[in-house]
Amino acid sequence: MNVTLITGTTSGIGEALAHQLAAKKHNLLLVARTEKKLKEQSQYLSSQFGIVADFIVADLGKPGGAFYVYEQAKKKNLNVNILVNNAGIGSSGEFVTNNLQSELELLQLNNSSLVALCSLFLADMKSTGSGTIINVGSMASFFPIPYMSVYAASKMFVRSFTQALTEECKPYGIKVMLFCPGFTSTNFMNTSANNNAWGKILTQGAIEQTPEQVAVQVIKALERRKSIHVSGFQNAMSAKLGSLIPSTTLARVFAQRKRKEMGL
Numbered sequence: 001m002n003v004t005l006i007t008g009t010t011s012g013i014g015e016a017l018a019h020q021l022a023a024k025k026h027n028l029l030l031v032a033r034t035e036k037k038l039k040e041q042s043q044y045l046s047s048q049f050g051i052v053a054d055f056i057v058a059d060l061g062k063p064g065g066a067f068y069v070y071e072q073a074k075k076k077n078l079n080v081n082i083l084v085n086n087a088g089i090g091s092s093g094e095f096v097t098n099n100l101q102s103e104l105e106l107l108q109l110n111n112s113s114l115v116a117l118c119s120l121f122l123a124d125m126k127s128t129g130s131g132t133i134i135n136v137g138s139m140a141s142f143f144p145i146p147y148m149s150v151y152a153a154s155k156m157f158v159r160s161f162t163q164a165l166t167e168e169c170k171p172y173g174i175k176v177m178l179f180c181p182g183f184t185s186t187n188f189m190n191t192s193a194n195n196n197a198w199g200k201i202l203t204q205g206a207i208e209q210t211p212e213q214v215a216v217q218v219i220k221a222l223e224r225r226k227s228i229h230v231s232g233f234q235n236a237m238s239a240k241l242g243s244l245i246p247s248t249t250l251a252r253v254f255a256q257r258k259r260k261e262m263g264l
């Protein structure tokens with residue numbers, strides 16, 4: 001059976017996307033760490049929308065996580081024809097004082113596991129000659145962000161990797177899309193690595209979308225078979241305008257402004 005695998009469905013954008021794709025009759029394979037929520041979610045989506053919704057409990061912040069997900073999908077005899085690499089975490093603060101272990105886990109989740117999942121499922125998609133991969137980047141994919149340095153770099157990696165993969169996969173009829181949300185009202189900023197003085201300053205005044213609005217945009221972009229999509233008109237404009245300014249200038253001005261706002 002074909003399924004859409006979405007990582008990070010227990011809250012935020014992934015949860016809204018799972019709901020909206022279930023309403024469009026996608027069979028789903030949900031992945032996150034919180035077993036209780038995954039169980040409730042898959043039961044609810046199956047009964048509400050008459051689809052098959054299964055789940056895998058996995059920690060993609062650990063090196064073996066992606067391989068475990070792939071093995072479990074195979075054991076369940078599920079063919080992942082759409083892969084949505086959505087799970088991701090952030091971190092805010094001065095790099096030198098940030099917790100190194102957390103930053104390394106961030107890279108494992110946002111980058112290494114995403115690469116591993118793409119590699120494992122892409123091999124199957126190539127052999128069947130069809131499939132779609134959606135990698136979730138960010139507005140941070142377009143600029144260096146001082147005081148969110150590792151997160152922004154991880155999302156720039158997602159952008160570069162995904163755009164390259166889009167082209168490599170074209171001869172095989174496999175669609176690869178980079179989807180970039182802007183600031184979204186989710187649990188993203190509520191983690192210990194993000195919910196701090198720097199996090200508050202960094203997100204001050206940002207244009208905010210709800211996860212449901214973002215999920216609508218993902219589906220529209222998927223249906224239009226887009227290769228890259230920035231969620232929301234204003235975010236798309238900011239990404240375009242930002243690309244006209246040298247990144248060294250952007251980083252310098254951003255850092256100066258944020259230090260001033262922090263009273264440093």
Ligand SMILES: NC(=O)c1ccc[n+]([C@@H]2O[C@H](COP(=O)([O-])OP(=O)(O)OC[C@H]3O[C@@H](n4cnc5c(N)ncnc54)[C@H](OP(=O)(O)O)[C@@H]3O)[C@@H](O)[C@H]2O)c1
Binds near residue numbers: 089184188
């Ligand atoms: N919110 C924003 O402002 C914003 C802006 C731009 C881009 N994004 C991107 O959008 C994506 C979704 O973020 P969100 O805002 O929806 O965040 P969220 O509400 O915090 O949801 C994150 C999801 O990822 C899962 N997750 C976290 N760590 C995991 C791990 N180690 N292994 C497996 N799953 C894990 C969480 O589930 P469990 O805790 O159950 O594992 C949760 O379901 C991320 O890639 C983020 O970078 C968000």
